[in-house]
Amino acid sequence: MVQFLDDAPRHIFFTGKGGVGKTSVACATAVELTRRGKRVLIISTDPASNVGHVFGQTIGNRMTPIDAVPGLDALEIDPEQAAEAYRNRIIDPVRAILPPSEIATITEQLSGSCTVEIASFNEFTNLLADPSRTAGYDHVIFDTAPTGHTIRLLQLPGDWTAYLDAGRGDASCLGPMSGLDKSKNTYRAAVEALTDPDVTRLVLVARAQPSSLHEVNRTLTELAETGIQASHLVINGLLPHADDADPLHHAIEEREHAALEAMPAGLAALRRDDIPLKATTMIGVDALSRMFTSDEAHRSPDDVIVDLPEQPGLDELVDDLASQDHGLVMTMGKGGVGKTTIAAAIATELARRGKKVLLTTSDPATHLAATLAGEMAGLTVDSIDPERATQAYRERVMATRGSSLDEEGRAALAEDLRSPCTEEIAVFQEFSHAVNTARHQFVIIDTAPTGHTLLLMDATGSYHRDVLRHMDSAQRLHTTTPLMCLQDPEHTKIIIVTLPDTTPVLEATALVTDLARADIHPWAWVVNNSLAAAHPTSALLGRRARDEVTQIENVTAQATRWAVVPALANEPIGQAHLAALASGTEDPS
Template sequence: MQYTATPRFLEQAPRYLFFTGKGGVGKTSIACASAITLAQAGRTVLLVSTDPASNVGQVFGIEIGNRITTIPAVSRLAALEIDPEAAAREYRERLVGPVRGVLPDEVVRGIEESLSGACTTEIAAFDEFTALLTDSAITRDYDHILFDTAPTGHTIRLLQLPGAWSGFLEAGQGDASCLGPLAGLDKQRSQYKAAVDALADAARTRLVLVARAQQASLREVARTHDELAAIGLTRQHLVVNGILPAAEAASDTLAAALHQREQDALAAMPEPLRTLPRDELALKPFNLVGLDALRGLFIDQTVPDEGDPGNHEANARSLAALVDDIAADGHGLVMLMGKGGVGKTTLAAAVAVELASRGLPVHLTTSDPAAHLTETLAGSVSGLEVSRIDPHAETERYRQHVLATKGKDLDQQGRALLEEDLRSPCTEEIAVFQAFSRIIREAGRKFVIMDTAPTGHTLLLLDATGAYHREIARQMGDKGMHFTTPMMQLQDPKQTKVLLVTLAETTPVLEAAALQSDLRRAGIEPWAWVINNSVSAARPSSPLLRRRAANELPEIEAVATEHARRHAVVPLLQEEPIGAGRLRALAGA
């Protein structure tokens, strides 16, 4: 397919465009470049970010924040960064404020606790931008509104559920998992309905699924396609971003291997994606920050060779050195966290295989819905137990338990409402948390290596862990009894080591730094950072890859000097680290 300066997804563009996909695939860059393209064509454009770690302002070189801000260098373009945490605070206050001083303090605290989780934050952010999907004073001046990070199927399913829980719970008939987040929906249900209708209207909305030419990325975006199509969002377009041009493979064995790997992934693309209209964008040698870079995103360019980018070392250790330190403890919980697409699954598998090869008992598990552990290991390993926290199986187990306990004395109407609530996605978060709690208890006698879901899902788990800890502390504190909660285990550096995984690129490093701040607020100190798939550490000879290697150096330096207490750099490899042998080579030498 020919690279083009006019992507197909911008032809006859509808009013609303949503850009979604795994972390690190280039959603923000493509959304920003699209906004510039439409504005330069004479259209008035509003670019909206709903990403908690939004870097739209950094891309344009100005401060944006939670207000509509004109982009001075681009006529007819404005931007807005929705702050999910600020939205959640306002949402909570809208619900709690009217009953403060009216209901007993204990009841008010209970309401506030029910609104403390990530479900509330997600719904509150949706609450903020639903106004942008309806005709209003805010939106009437814009021909196009572009969203960087589309609403998930999780959020839309929440908003489609009936709003009958409040009376049900006030009557003391049940224990719905989404009461807090959903308690305020009824007043704005008509606005939410209009927003969901707009999303499902192909004449008004186009969903742009962004992926890389990698098997895991394409599988993930296929899953997103299916989830959104199942709730009526069918007007979808695929963008495969960052494809290494064939010309770069001519005289560089690394570039040749990467190019072939990408072509193989495209040839094996999941069937649901093959029927979608598609654009392929070439990998760029530069960081996509600033107007000149964004204007060049949709244009193919020849890259001059600027020579060796220099030394990538910045007091970095090898992954093998980190594994030596981990092994010295004999047991414990090791959690790998970070954006989607940074290679957590591969690194978790590499650490687990190396520990098992030393004769240590290891349980490798994942809480990632995509769950690629089996493909990465490509076979069994002696001494290594492998499991997956299956959200569907855990949710069904939890549903049956609740129906057998909370629901056993309900009448037909009450049981029907309880069953409806248990179909909400919040139920899945609770069920996954319970499975997570069971597994991490094993770390007292063996190594538990956890490949976590992408950052947002991980924070949901931590929210549930924190809420559980606070509840137990309230119940047990007055009795003076000794207790240990999962949160206490995560906070204890003798029991838990958190490895933050990133790429040597601006957005993954920023998001890893934001995650580190969130963890520290929860009393969890990350043990190490791992910079994965480093081009500079691979010493390429391709002109394009040399330029990218040079661009990595400031990011590696920032990790070494500003963010990490200890860090390792893992080079980009010619062969994918699949199978026990290659995984051991990655972590053991």
């Protein structure tokens, strides 16, 4: 049985990047604790999770008994609904006073990811701060946790409202703080509960993949700075050893082993539980009851039929792109879905076809140099240095707006500038230069993960409005801002990259919806790393491949064009492997 349940305290938080299985692990934990005779409440604030779907019943924003699990209640907090109510609480008092244009501006400022997270944390604060609210339960389980940035915001000294009055116009994350409707003592009590290991246990959840481990290591470090110490690490979905001869199975097994061997020392020091990959999805009590076990029987490959029609490959998208000699191509999606690889493969193939290509990245974890080992005629590789750009931006804001603030105000501004939003704003000027270059050649931009990407779009929109506001009508007719370029389907091709799994597809769909607010629409989708398209002979991988079909169909139902890229036995590093990926030819050994 798993170690993270040894002497479990009342509160258990699970945190990790999207798609690692936090909700499944949380639900399985709840089932196991009730099996031990405990009364349990599970709370979900994950926008991509659906505890009700896992247990097969409607839950919603109220404590609801789970019919199939006596002793278990569940509560789902919809973060988008919470954010909407939160925005209204801030805006309603001034809605009849301010002009519509200013109301629209405030609404946009309160539409970022920081607002969603702060609003979600605000919803369950009382459950942490006031133990009497959950006195009927032995354990309260959360399937996501606040970030270090949110906790630091709540720990700021002084009055948030006073800071906002002095520094309005620059704060990207402290604006949402003005809507907090409870006393600072309540938030202080909630943070104290999070930092007390006798009350709360924080469990990091990851996959045995470098990007996933990098993300939870960053979470570990950020939360430690606030006094919240993670004690346990769960590696979910670890591929078990197989004796069959499937090269893909063995390649994945070796890659996962190498990733675990190379994990950062801070993660390696935690107590670790490895949860083996199961052949079926974690839906229903029976499946959840088996999640922490490893004694799963496998069917023979003959019993596995993957009913996936032939799908277009990446080469067909490149064919369409190559009909022109210039343009902006942006790969967008959540971190870890393979945006860098897809961007590099497209750039390599376009250059091979004689096109002039600039491949650039604003991804904080820049992988292009490693992915595109070697030089190629017609291809230039560049990157925006997020750390350098962000540091310069912070120093500039502190020297200007921060100069008129007192010590507490400067501390608040400094924390505001540590938000994820700041990095995207800081790199925008260099990003807009690359947008303009696309008038004369191909520019392939590997953007940052989904949350960062949305904020990057927000920054672009702000720049767009600011440019137009300072022009007369004649100038506007002859001006093209970066946002106009992104909105122009003839100039810009947006490619949404996802994985054939529930959470990545939900997150990608949410990204498309958010982009539509700015009148930006995807040109194509890429479903990356598909087992179904790789036709594995391994019994376990074959059954997982079968489960991918529904998610691929979900993508094709909403996409005008798409490509499905198979999972590869070899990492797509270097020109030969990238060329094979882009051309649809056999992967070189």
